Amino acid sequence: MEIREANEEDWPNIYPIFRVVVEQGMTYAFPENLSLEEARPWWMETPPAVTVVAVKVDVVLGSAKMGPNRPGRGSHIATASFMVEPAKQGRGVGTALGNYAVEWARTRGYRGMQFNAVVETNESALHLWKKLGFEVLTTVPEAFDHSEYGLIGLHVMYKSL
Amino acid sequence: MEIREANEEDWPNIYPIFRVVVEQGMTYAFPENLSLEEARPWWMETPPAVTVVAVKVDVVLGSAKMGPNRPGRGSHIATASFMVEPAKQGRGVGTALGNYAVEWARTRGYRGMQFNAVVETNESALHLWKKLGFEVLTTVPEAFDHSEYGLIGLHVMYKSL
Numbered sequence: 066m067e068i069r070e071a072n073e074e075d076w077p078n079i080y081p082i083f084r085v086v087v088e089q090g091m092t093y094a095f096p097e098n099l100s101l102e103e104a105r106p107w108w109m110e111t112p113p114a115v116t117v118v119a120v121k122v123d124v125v126l127g128s129a130k131m132g133p134n135r136p137g138r139g140s141h142i143a144t145a146s147f148m149v150e151p152a153k154q155g156r157g158v159g160t161a162l163g164n165y166a167v168e169w170a171r172t173r174g175y176r177g178m179q180f181n182a183v184v185e186t187n188e189s190a191l192h193l194w195k196k197l198g199f200e201v202l203t204t205v206p207e208a209f210d211h212s213e214y215g216l217i218g219l220h221v222m223y224k225s226l
Numbered sequence: 227m228e229i230r231e232a233n234e235e236d237w238p239n240i241y242p243i244f245r246v247v248v249e250q251g252m253t254y255a256f257p258e259n260l261s262l263e264e265a266r267p268w269w270m271e272t273p274p275a276v277t278v279v280a281v282k283v284d285v286v287l288g289s290a291k292m293g294p295n296r297p298g299r300g301s302h303i304a305t306a307s308f309m310v311e312p313a314k315q316g317r318g319v320g321t322a323l324g325n326y327a328v329e330w331a332r333t334r335g336y337r338g339m340q341f342n343a344v345v346e347t348n349e350s351a352l353h354l355w356k357k358l359g360f361e362v363l364t365t366v367p368e369a370f371d372h373s374e375y376g377l378i379g380l381h382v383m384y385k386s387l
Contacts (some may be wrong), residue, residue: 087298094300135343137248138371139255140379176368178379181342182296203364205384207337210299216337219300221382223366 066158068165071116071128072214076109077101077124079118081110084149090186090212093094093146108146114198115172117165119149119158119170126153129162131169134179142226143170154189163197183220184209191220192193227319229326230276231287235376237270238262239286240279240309246270247309251373253348254309255380269307274334278326280310280319290323292330295340304331304339304387308351314333315350324358332387341383345370360385 071079079103087095091202095107110116114132114225118125127149145166170178178199183190185204199222207216230351232240233247241262248256267321271277275293279286295305306327331339338361344351346365353386368377 067299094296094298096297098289134369136257137255138251138373139343139369141371141377142366142369177364177366181367182300202366203382205303205338205363205382206301208295208303208340208387210302212299216302221364225274225367225375 066119066121066126066161067160068117068119071109071118073109074126075118075125076105079108079116079128079190080104082125082148082150083127085151089151090189094182094209108148110144115169117162119162126156126160127162129166131166131212134176134181141174141176143173143175144181145170145178150154159189159193160196163193167197167224167226174192174226176226177223180222181223182209182218184211185218186211187212187218195223197224227280227282227287227322229278229280229322232270232279236279236286236289236372238267240269240277240289241265243289243309246312249266250312251371253345253354254307255343261270262360268311268325273309276330278323280323287311287317288319288323290327292327294336295342301318302335302337304334304336306331306339319352320354322355328358328387336387337385338386341381343370344381344383345372346379346381347372347375355383355385358385 110130116130129147133143134142141178163220202221204218208219277291280288289368290308292306294301295303363382365379369380
């Protein structure tokens with residue numbers, strides 16, 4: 066598995082993962098039913114942020130985006146988002162993307178990394194972020210409308226770099 | 227003092243407040259040195275969010291914007307931002323805008339209102355939000371580069387509606 070920066074030609078191969086992950090309704094508060102073009106700016110970043118893909122023999126297994134969490138006087142704290150093809154989960158793709166994002170931010174001098182909205186029932190993500198050194202700072206109550214569980218909390222998570 | 231929805235003709239009168247508040251570097255993590263046109267999309271909202279102005283005899287004393295904190299499965303929680311002309315602070319403009327935003331969200335069925343980044347040294351804002359029923363859920367450490375104090379925390383605040 067290789068992780069590299071995504072280019073515009075990768076987007077049609079990332080988009081099906083974006084669609085299925087969003088429409089499962091269990092992990093992301095993105096708009097639903099977005100077309101290829103509508104979804105593009107929600108995932109494909111512009112500098113100083115970047116989008117990357119995890120690929121194996123030219124097949125996209127997952128993707129991540131990372132960059133400053135805020136502009137201006139908040140731009141020294143990074144954030145990141147991750148999606149793994151559901152059929153390829155449990156094979157280390159998330160771990161590889163998570164490690165990549167943390168190293169990306171650390172080498173660029175970010176002081177910390179903040180996740181603004183981790184769904185509290187997303188056990189695999191939580192397990193991974195805790196393993197990478199993130200802690201739950203708080204849980205915003207009922208902030209996510211889960212397709213199965215209804216209104217549940219969103220964690221704010223943080224790791225100092 | 228009247229609070230009403232802002233229109234495009236109000237923006238040139240809001241912009242000087244936006245500029246001075248951002249450039250004080252004490253309350254907002256917006257990009258600095260934005261032109262009139264560059265700053266517009268950072269403050270003037272599009273539906274379902276709105277931007278309002280507090281005016282007195284046609285003079286803009288302050289402005290606020292309010293809308294969903296996230297799209298999709300997070301869109302039932304509102305957020306809002308507020309700016310008051312520094313020379314007009316302490317005259318109830320912030321309180322009036324805060325009350326307006328909370329009522330705006332409540333009447334539209336939002337379940338709660340979340341502030342994502344309240345600078346921990348912004349005493350007047352903190353006093354006001356607590357008076358309106360907001361609580362500090364957590365403080366992200368060193369997340370704001372204050373022009374006077376350096377790296378300080380950003381509060382995540384929340385009020386159930």
